[in-house]
Amino acid sequence: MDVAASYAMAPGKVILFGEHFVVSGNPAVAAAIRLRTTAYARLRMDGWVTISSKGLGVRVAYRDDELVVHGDGSKVKALNPLKAIVDEARRRFERKDGVDLHVSSEIPVASGLGSSASTAVSTAASLCKAYGAPFDKGIIMELASMAERMVHGRPSGIDHTVITLGGVIIYRPRGGFSSLSFPKFKLVIVNTGRLRSTGRLVAKVQEYLDRDPAVKKRMLSEANRITLEAVESLSRGDLEALGHLMYRNHELLRELGVSSRELDLIVEAARDHNALGAKLTGAGGGGCAIILPRRGSEAEISACMRDLGFEPFIVEVDEEGVVTGTLDEGGIPLEGWGDEG
Incomplete structure (x- = not known):
């Protein structure tokens, strides 16, 4: 019997004002934009976790100490932030199920449009949906922030915050985030x-x-x-x-x-x-x-x-932020989707 796949779509982002100066304590304004990353998650009963990225051309499968790599092995390290989200979600929700995770994005990488944060947010949200957790943007941001720290060290949080919430926000280093009218x-x-x-x-x-x-x-x-x-x-x-x-x-x-x-x-x-x-x-x-x-x-x-x-x-401007849903047919037409190690 097929298990329904959950999905989450997260927008990209632009900094409208304040980049670089925010590091010295100034405010910055960011907007979510309608270029999206989609993450698909489907639970599996055998304990295997598979993570794949269409853009990277690589898929990893792991269970306990077993690890299998398919595709470009030089890109495996780029999947580590997603692995961290998967592992934390399983721990947080006390689940031993395996999961198939696949990510596809419209957002150019390393271009200032929030590709890593959008991937992290969509991954976190798709896992929350798959595990039946309530749709809580606070939890999604917490999970996504783990991946962002692995990618950027000590990020301000502006990327994954505006991507999760949508709309336009202002970030004040000593005052946090606020949504803006626009x-x-x-x-x-x-x-x-x-x-x-x-x-x-x-x-x-x-x-x-x-x-x-x-x-x-x-x-x-x-x-x-x-x-x-x-x-x-x-x-x-x-x-x-x-x-x-x-x-x-x-x-x-x-x-x-x-x-x-x-x-x-x-x-x-x-x-x-x-x-x-x-x-x-x-x-x-x-x-x-x-x-x-x-x-x-x-x-x-x-x-x-x-x-x-x-x-x-x-x-x-994307006003919704991250959204989730379910693919009722139980799968998506991806090569290798659902294969174990």
């Missing part, structure tokens, strides 16, 4: 295709700021003012003001040295096409830029970015 708007996300190391860029910024206390004070003050004005613009539904603040934020990040030739090209092209605003998002140095287009100009701006050799996505 108008409906679309973003054009532009992927440079250039990978970068968040850790190295964060360290570079801190070294730069610590070199001159006066410069640090000025930049933190300006970044704080931009972020708080952005919160007010969102609450008023003033997208013109919001876009202007995005351009100002990008200039500040350029001064920090975390922009790149590609990111600056995207921002200037957006300005030339009369976009309301544009800036890099996340760590910078590559990854993605976000553009706030005038209503109806999304396709034109996307075509321009494609002509420049970049990969654009038109997205809306």
